[in-house]
Amino acid sequence: MVIIDNASLSDLEEVYEVERRSFEDPYPLALLKAYLFISGNLFVVARDGKVVGYAVGVMQGRWRGHVISLAVEPEFRGAGLGKSLLGELHRRFGRLGCTYSFLEVGVSNEIALGLYRSLGYYVVGLKVGYYGRGKHAFIMVKDLKGRKGVE
Template identity: 50%
Template sequence: MVIITDATEADLDQIFQIETESFEDPYPYSLLRAYLFLANKLYLVAKQREKVVGYIIGIIQYGYRGHIVSIAVEPIYRKQGIGAKLLNEIEERFKLNGARYSYLEVNTNNLSAISFYRANGYLIMYVRKNYYGRDKHAFVMVKNLYYKYLD
């Protein structure tokens, strides 16, 4: 059984391991640690027993928008609903903090992540050129936290 809880410093080594397994250009350990203090109850981990199997970091900007800074699930635990649980929990916390919508950036070539976000209610709004480096673009995807869209 997977539980979602606030991240702690004790979780950082496992979070960093997931980060390096998940991204071509991972965040440095120091930045992941800094977010423990910056994200204020918006840095969550998914745990199976005591093992961290996924994490999500969010921040509230301008008092009304939630930004998903990073989300990752350990590769062998993917496609089990853990990412969706993390996403749902952060969106609820965004709403409790007054956010009207949630947004994130995703590499335009990361088709599995784009599909995951679309399945969870995110819509592609525009392209942010060179977001991940030269010729590495991102889609900015947005989800309104108060209205459900009909397909």
């Protein structure tokens, strides 16, 4: 049974392992530790005996939630865990007064694009070279208040 909860300092090694197995250029452990302190309760983990996924967000201003990263262990993908982690992050953003959430995603990451679109995100821009030379990212936005469009 997978449980979603606040991340803790003792989770970081396992979070880093999920990160390493999920991304070509993973965040260093020190950056994940910094996000743990910066994000507060906007850093959540999914546990099934061990950490099998995580999501981290930050507040920008008083009304914007920024999804910094989302990753799920390869053997747990496709079962809705990413959707659950993002759903929890959205609820927490909403409780903090965010009116929308945004994120960056690689233009060629079809699986992530499909997940984000299924949750109501839509593309609003492009960041050229965001992930390095020739590796561009879409900026995607989700309205957290159920309105059409974003302020």
